[in-house]
Amino acid sequence: MLAKRRDVVRLGGLFAALATIGMLTEEEALAQQQAWNKAAFETKNPRDTIKALGGSSAAESKDITMTVPDIAENGAVVPVAVASRIPGTQNIYILVEKNPNTLAAGFTLPQGTEPSISTRVKMAQTSNVLAVVKANDQFYVASREVKVTLGGCGG
Amino acid sequence: MPDPMRIRANALADGVDVRVLMSHEMETGQRKDGSGNIVPAHFISNVTVSHSGKVVLSAEWGPAISKNPYLQFKFHGGSKGDEVTVTWVDNKGETRTDKAVIG
Amino acid sequence: MPPRVIAVRSRALAAMAVALFASVASAQNSNSTMDEIARYRQMLQEGNPAELLIARGEELWKTPRGPNNASLEKCDLGLGPGVIKGAYARLPRYFADADQVLDFEGRLVYCMVTLQGFARADVVKSPFSGTGQRQTDIESITTYVVDQSRGMKIDVPQEHPKEKAAFERGRYLFYMRGGPYDFACSTCHGADNQRIRLQDLPNFEETEAARLAFAQWPAYRVSQGALRTMQWRINDCFRQQRFPEPVFVSQATIDLITFLGVRANGGTMDSPSIKR
Amino acid sequence: MMKRSRTLLAGAVLIVSFGGCATSSSAPPTEQETLAVIRAGFRDRGIATVDRLNQTELQATCSKYHNNPPQDVRAHLEKAALATVKYPGDGKWLGDFKQGERIAQTGVGLQWTDTAATVNGGNCYACHRLSKEEIAFGNIGPSLYHYGKTRGTSDETLRYTWGKIWNTHAYKACSQMPRFGDAGILTEGQIKDVMALLLDPNSPVNK
Numbered sequence: 001m002l003a004k005r006r007d008v009v010r011l012g013g014l015f016a017a018l019a020t021i022g023m024l025t026e027e028e029a030l031a032q033q034q035a036w037n038k039a040a041f042e043t044k045n046p047r048d049t050i051k052a053l054g055g056s057s058a059a060e061s062k063d064i065t066m067t068v069p070d071i072a073e074n075g076a077v078v079p080v081a082v083a084s085r086i087p088g089t090q091n092i093y094i095l096v097e098k099n100p101n102t103l104a105a106g107f108t109l110p111q112g113t114e115p116s117i118s119t120r121v122k123m124a125q126t127s128n129v130l131a132v133v134k135a136n137d138q139f140y141v142a143s144r145e146v147k148v149t150l151g152g153c154g155g
Numbered sequence: 156m157p158d159p160m161r162i163r164a165n166a167l168a169d170g171v172d173v174r175v176l177m178s179h180e181m182e183t184g185q186r187k188d189g190s191g192n193i194v195p196a197h198f199i200s201n202v203t204v205s206h207s208g209k210v211v212l213s214a215e216w217g218p219a220i221s222k223n224p225y226l227q228f229k230f231h232g233g234s235k236g237d238e239v240t241v242t243w244v245d246n247k248g249e250t251r252t253d254k255a256v257i258g
Numbered sequence: 259m260p261p262r263v264i265a266v267r268s269r270a271l272a273a274m275a276v277a278l279f280a281s282v283a284s285a286q287n288s289n290s291t292m293d294e295i296a297r298y299r300q301m302l303q304e305g306n307p308a309e310l311l312i313a314r315g316e317e318l319w320k321t322p323r324g325p326n327n328a329s330l331e332k333c334d335l336g337l338g339p340g341v342i343k344g345a346y347a348r349l350p351r352y353f354a355d356a357d358q359v360l361d362f363e364g365r366l367v368y369c370m371v372t373l374q375g376f377a378r379a380d381v382v383k384s385p386f387s388g389t390g391q392r393q394t395d396i397e398s399i400t401t402y403v404v405d406q407s408r409g410m411k412i413d414v415p416q417e418h419p420k421e422k423a424a425f426e427r428g429r430y431l432f433y434m435r436g437g438p439y440d441f442a443c444s445t446c447h448g449a450d451n452q453r454i455r456l457q458d459l460p461n462f463e464e465t466e467a468a469r470l471a472f473a474q475w476p477a478y479r480v481s482q483g484a485l486r487t488m489q490w491r492i493n494d495c496f497r498q499q500r501f502p503e504p505v506f507v508s509q510a511t512i513d514l515i516t517f518l519g520v521r522a523n524g525g526t527m528d529s530p531s532i533k534r
Numbered sequence: 535m536m537k538r539s540r541t542l543l544a545g546a547v548l549i550v551s552f553g554g555c556a557t558s559s560s561a562p563p564t565e566q567e568t569l570a571v572i573r574a575g576f577r578d579r580g581i582a583t584v585d586r587l588n589q590t591e592l593q594a595t596c597s598k599y600h601n602n603p604p605q606d607v608r609a610h611l612e613k614a615a616l617a618t619v620k621y622p623g624d625g626k627w628l629g630d631f632k633q634g635e636r637i638a639q640t641g642v643g644l645q646w647t648d649t650a651a652t653v654n655g656g657n658c659y660a661c662h663r664l665s666k667e668e669i670a671f672g673n674i675g676p677s678l679y680h681y682g683k684t685r686g687t688s689d690e691t692l693r694y695t696w697g698k699i700w701n702t703h704a705y706k707a708c709s710q711m712p713r714f715g716d717a718g719i720l721t722e723g724q725i726k727d728v729m730a731l732l733l734d735p736n737s738p739v740n741k
Contacts, residue, residue: 036200036246041217069298071291071669073456073534077221077480079301096219100185104219107228113211114170118227120305122183122219149295149456149670150639150659161309178310180390180483194390222483223307291669419560427568433600434572435593437586438644438719439712442597446674454660454672496576500644502586503579510575 041103046095046130046141049102053093055139058132061086064142066131072123075148081118082131084140089115091134098127123148162255164239171233171257173204173212175226175241183218199224199243206233206240233257295456299534308401308478308485308530311393315402318395324374333369335362335403346407347527350516352418359424361515363489364507366399382506386490393485397476400487404476407527412472414519421516424509428517431510432462437500443514445499457534462521469525472518477531485530488515582646596708608707615703618716619696627692627729634731635738637724638664644719654719656728661711664731665738674710682733683740695732699725 040052050058067081082092092115094104104121121129126147133140158178165172177199184196198218204211211230233239235257242252319330319342335345336353350361356368363385370376385396415421435442443462446452450467452459460471476487486494492511496504504511563571576584592611595603603611640655642648658664661674664681685691697704700715714720720728731737 035213036215041215067301069294069301071294071298071456073295073298074481076483077302079298081227099219100183101217101219104217106215108213109228110210110212112231114229114231116228117212118225120221120225122181122221147669158310158314174305176305176307176310178307182390186390188390221480223310225305225307227305422560423563426562427571430565430568431572433597434589435597436589437582438717440593440596440717441710441712444600445710448600449674452672452674454674455670456672459674497582497645497647500582500586502576502582502584503646505575505577508575510572513571513575 037106040106041101043102044100045102046097046132049093049095050132050139050141052103053091053106053132053134053139055132055134058139058141061133061140061142064131064133064140066129066142066144067118068129068144068146070145071147071149073149075123075125077120078123078129078146078148079118079120080129080131081116082133082142083114083116084131084133084135086115086133086135086140088136089133090136092117093132093134094119094121095130095132096121096123096127097130099124157249157251160241160243160251160253162239162241162253164233164255164257166233166235166257167229170229170231171206171237171239172229173227173239175202175204175224177202177224177226177243177251179222179224179243179245181218181220181222181224197245197247199245201244202226203242204228204230204239205242206230206237211239291456302480302532306478306530306532307483308405308476308532311398311401311485311530312405313402314393315398315400318399319402324370324376326373326375328373328375330366330369330373330399332373333365335365342403342406344407344410346404346529347410348413348415350421350424350512350519351415352420357420358509359418359420359512359516361488361507361512362403363396363400363487364512366396366403367507385506386486386493387484389482397485397487400476401485401530404527404529408529410527412469412519412522412525412527414516414523416520424513424516425520427510428513428515431514432517439500441499441501443495443499462518465521465524468518468521469523472522473525473528474531474533476529477533479533481534579646581644581648581650592703592708599708601708601710603708611703611707612705615701615707615713615716616697618713619700619704620715620722621693621696622722622726627687627696627726628734629723629726629728629730631727631730631734631737631739633724634727634729635665637720637728638731639668654724656714656720656724658728658731666741667738678732679739681739682735682737685733687733692729692733695729696725699728 037052040049043049043052063085065083069079072078080094082094084092089109091106091108093106095102096104105119107117109115123146126145128143128145130141130143160178161176163174179199180197181199182194182197184193186194188194196218198220199216202214202216212228214226216224237257238254239257240252240254242250244250322329332339335342336348336351337345346362349365350359352359353365360368367378367381370381371378385394387393387397416425432443446454446459447462450461450464452461460467462468475491476485478484479486489506489511492514493504573584573587576587578584589597595607595611599607637656638658641657641660643652643654659668659671661672663671663677663679666679694705701713702709702711703713712719715725731739734740
């Protein structure tokens with residue numbers, strides 16, 4: 001999950017500056033920056049996202065349950081819940097295929113935490129939403145289409 | 156200073172259910188303001204939830220998480236009266252930590 | 259069954275994922291569009307960001323502020339100074355001190371001016387937060403106060419002559435067609451089971467619909483990522499009606515809210531709600 | 535009717551200046567008192583100016599009867615509305631259905647958040663079902679799916695459809711639909727495009 005070395009170096013200055021005005025200690029800032037996978041969040045399609053997350057292939061799995069609306073009345077808030085029954089689940093990722101950047105979120109689930117999370121994402125348009133699960137260092141995927149509709153009489 | 160979170164942590168038969176609402180703009184970096192200038196991205200990038208000094212969930216978010224984010228999950232090993240701590244950090248280095256007692 | 263491996267390098271990943279799940283999706287698609295929208299709305303109910311504002315509103319209510327360094331705790335919302343519980347559900351109403359019918363936001367402005375000493379012009383200048391802006395004090399306080407009426411019966415009084423007059427004028431405005439589109443409130447809200455696009459339009463001449471609609475404002479609007487008050491709701495309806503802008507807490511807006519509130523009497527407050 | 539409105543406005547100012555006295559009796563407010571309060575409750579913002587509160591005869595009549603006028607009034611309004619319809623000068627009824635679909639999807643124009651330069655939309659989908667593909671359609675107006683397929687393009691249909699879009703009250707007094715031509719919401723060219731959306735056999739409406 002390390003960001004590329006040059007990103008860390010480039011952002012070092014910014015975070016050092018923030019540290020001096022007391023928002024974060026330098027170590028904290030650096031630790032957080034390293035924990036944010038810039039390369040993965042900049043990908044433009046699911047294939048590249050999974051690659052950037054360290055995978056080479058993803059298997060379609062029926063052991064991933066996605067709870068999403070078939071139709072979202074507004075793309076600004078689309079509830080997404082993902083639960084994995086795949087043994088050894090380490091990470092859950094939420095991808096929105098047609099967003100400007102594909103990866104919306106990644107969750108790391110230590111032992112003792114249920115492999116199930118619920119959150120809300122933005123969708124720029126009707127798209128497939130993908131749940132990617134990393135378990136025992138293998139990648140698995142499930143997908144559902146969510147239609148985003150227009151609303152109101154002034155837009 | 157960012158507004159406080161709303162954290163609910165409830166001990167249920169099958170684990171501790173944690174629900175968090177965070178107050179954050181989650182600016183995408185794609186939106187233009189009234190004068191046509193791009194509003195810079197501003198979003199929570201990392202969330203950490205811990206219990207008894209142990210991390211029970213960590214998350215990396217991009218700007219596609221909805222404004223005023225919501226998060227729900229469950230962990231085992233917590234009991235009523237324990238504290239759950241949630242910390243977020245955004246891409247500008249702002250941060251906020253709040254705690255809730257498991258009910 | 260061992261999972262079938264798809265090479266990530268293949269462009270087919272997304273396409274295959276769609277194909278694999280299309281059957282599942284289509285089976286669930288037998289519901290009508292409106293059922294699916296109802297399901298989406300249901301999914302939103304858990305975790306209403308309006309909750310984030312309640313604490314801030316409470317602090318603003320209780321903190322001494324303004325030129326008089328006074329809190330709002332002595333503000334009389336109709337049930338006596340400082341009584342908040344259930345107050346929102348009984349507004350708008352006539353206030354003898356102001357000799358006027360006021361809705362909650364109108365009364366809040368009155369208290370901020372008379373108790374705290376703020377200049378009225380400053381208070382009413384920017385009552386609604388814009389995109390990407392922090393919620394205003396008025397929005398925060400309104401959220402705190404309306405939350406204290408959740409579960410209470412809507413009981414907008416019609417006793418004082420001025421309360422009756424407000425209702426009559428509100429009703430007139432409700433049916434008043436104008437502007438380049440010839441719209442009135444009643445264009446959208448005067449018949450049963452109407453909708454614009456997929457948004458249901460409550461018929462305010464029908465008791466149950468009026469109750470449900472009135473009970474859910476103020477509301478957190480996910481489309482705007484913001485808590486919106488009843489005055490905002492009226493304001494944005496008139497924008498889409500192509501009317502000129504209603505003046506914040508003007509008598510005309512309060513009259514209209516009185517009309518809607520009286521129509522909703524007997525309903526149960528369920529605000530702040532969360533909406534599209 | 536502009537004259538009538540100005541008279542009301544003058545009355546309004548007078549009543550406002552008397553403050554609360556106007557409604558202190560227990561008698562219901564008069565129409566003049568009500569209009570005074572309404573006028574005081576709105577202000578100009580951008581292109582949405584308070585003169586929009588000056589009702590036309592049609593607006594005032596439909597408001598008064600809650601859109602259900604008696605038969606003789608109805609006939610009068612319909613006759614007056616039909617007289618406002620301007621049919622296409624070049625005799626061509628149909629434009630580009632693809633442009634028509636865009637107009638049907640767009641709801642901007644004439645709000646205080648728009649400008650004089652905003653190209654107005656028709657926002658047809660707000661109230662009508664049109665193409666099969668768009669599932670987010672309203673139901674204030676009837677479904678127009680297969681409009682052309684079921685009606686064809688006879689001269690009579692063309693004239694009726696054009697008139698209905700130009701000034702809906704020509705065929706149904708106190709209809710809820712805007713007067714897209716008469717009120718200057720859409721241009722003649724835009725109305726041709728909407729006509730094509732409804733009547734062109736290749737339009738998604740007729741698929």
